[in-house]
Amino acid sequence: MRDFRKQKKRMTLTILAIAWGTISIMLLLAFGEGLRLQMSKNQRGLGEGIVILWGGQTSIPFEGLGRGRQIRFMEDDVSYMQKRMPELRHVAGEYSRWGVNLRYKDKIFGQNVVGVYPCYEDIRTHYPQAGGRFINDLDMQQKRRVIFLGDKLKTKLFGDEDAVGKQVLMNSIPFTVIGVMEEKMQMSMYSGPDKEKASIPATTFSAIFGDQYFNLIIYQPKEFDNMKGIEKRLFEIMGAKHKFDPEDKQAISVWDVAANEKEFNNIMIGLQMFLGIVGGMSLLIAGVGVANIMYVSIKERTREIGIKMAIGAKRKYILGQFLVEAFSITGVGGFFGMSLSYILTETFKRIPIQSDVLSFMGRPTVSLEIGLIVIFVLGVIGFLSGIFPAMKASSVNPVESLRYE
């Protein structure tokens, strides 16, 4: 190790290159990780592991019934599914109507109003802001005229005013605001973002508007590992009820949000691998720098190698010595790089910035896995940049290297 004293400047530069490479791979991975975390959080804005069903049209004749028959969901479909599919945690229907007038004082807006079930709080992430609540079972039973507002809709109607407890008029019928949705990032949606919707109990909805058909049904299974099997079973059960062929994929149109999530996750993993490779490339270049300095140092120390061999150094000792040197350079550079990356990302996390970009991209996050990956890559690069020069060093002829000037 003391051999390093000889070449301080070159050593410092090489360590700097390794540190730089480490920072680049680390920050790129951290950026990818932050993006992945934020995106999957945003993905879950719609709900986690949910499947959304819309009634379709039959495309296969079944038991004497022709094709092109409309399948539509009603309230009893929900209880029917609940009874026959114990693998589901939640089943809920949703009524929907566009252009419903919502009025508070002198402000009137034509909005999308949906009639929903209490489980929407969980499965569709309609979490209320502090001081409010979501629709509950009692609201459903008593068909209460209560309304839960999306956060953007609330601002449109009430501005900065507190909305909970106030009355809005929905098509001239007074409704009490029971809660406002907590702000959330929502990447996927159907019929508009949740922040612009107003939700009322499904029972109240059908009583007021007289709708008998749901716009859609949402279910969430207890386990997410057999989504396809559950979907198959759904077609069998609903096929029996609505009289369509269980193989008729057009009878019900299905949006498996979880499958999207999975696909999305794969894309993110691909992206992270790409970022890792890009970062790894710059580290590799630094590794070439290490190999280079090792070769130069071996050339300069040919005589020293000869002396050591003359006084009894075995080849493996020479090999080990230069390997250790290469590892030390990458180790020191890697340590600085990793520390600096960690400090950078942690500092960035603590700076309070509110921006749409950040809420979309997330903040670079260093995880244990990233640390381990970087250490592994550093190890490989240290080894590769050391082994070839070290092999060269250990294979020199002691007589010739003693003669080397």
Next chain:
Amino acid sequence: MNKDNEVEVQIMIDMISVRKQYMTGNVQFEALKGIDLKIGKNEFISIMGPSGSGKSTLMNIMGCLDVPTQGEYNLEGISVRTLSSNQLAEIRNQKVGFVFQSFNLLPYATAYENVEIPLLFAGVKARPRKERVVRLLSQVGLADKMANRPTEMSGGEMQRVAIARALANKPNLILADEPTGNLDSKSGGEIILLFRRLWEEGHTIVIITHDQNIANQTHKTIRLKDGMIDNGNGHPQK
């Protein structure tokens, strides 16, 4: 058989028709052209000869830094030809001490560290290692210069460090390649005295030299010429 063994033990260096060829580019160069040589234990031998006569090659083979292209070489009864590079390294570490004209100390290491290195290779534990280094440096009169680097020492001092290093693992054979070549006559004389003392202590010493005065102080002088022992001046031991 017993008697044979006894004879074997008395012989330090036994060379039979040793030849050494080098390839320089496409040209073959024969540095040693059949050397027959026996050196007994506790002999003090000098090797003389013009440059290019093969002195250093002979010494490198004696010290197992190099192996003969042809012929047999036995060092303390061990046939060197068949040994692996690791085994040769071990012999160099344990049985041979080298002293070079240009000292060949590690420039960035202190006197102490330079002497310590062969002990490190031998795997000597920290405490006995320290004791040994201190004793060796005192023995060559450098107890007060242990922390000095070669650049902070005179030529004579450097050579004494090199001798201390050569003695580290108590080798029987000390090989010195023109050890006084880079020294003034006073330091050179001191070094030769040191070798004499080592010889008195029982070491076998082989010195390459150009200096007839030094050769005169040894038991025997082997003269090399064109890669062969020059029988006209000195007689190889048969």
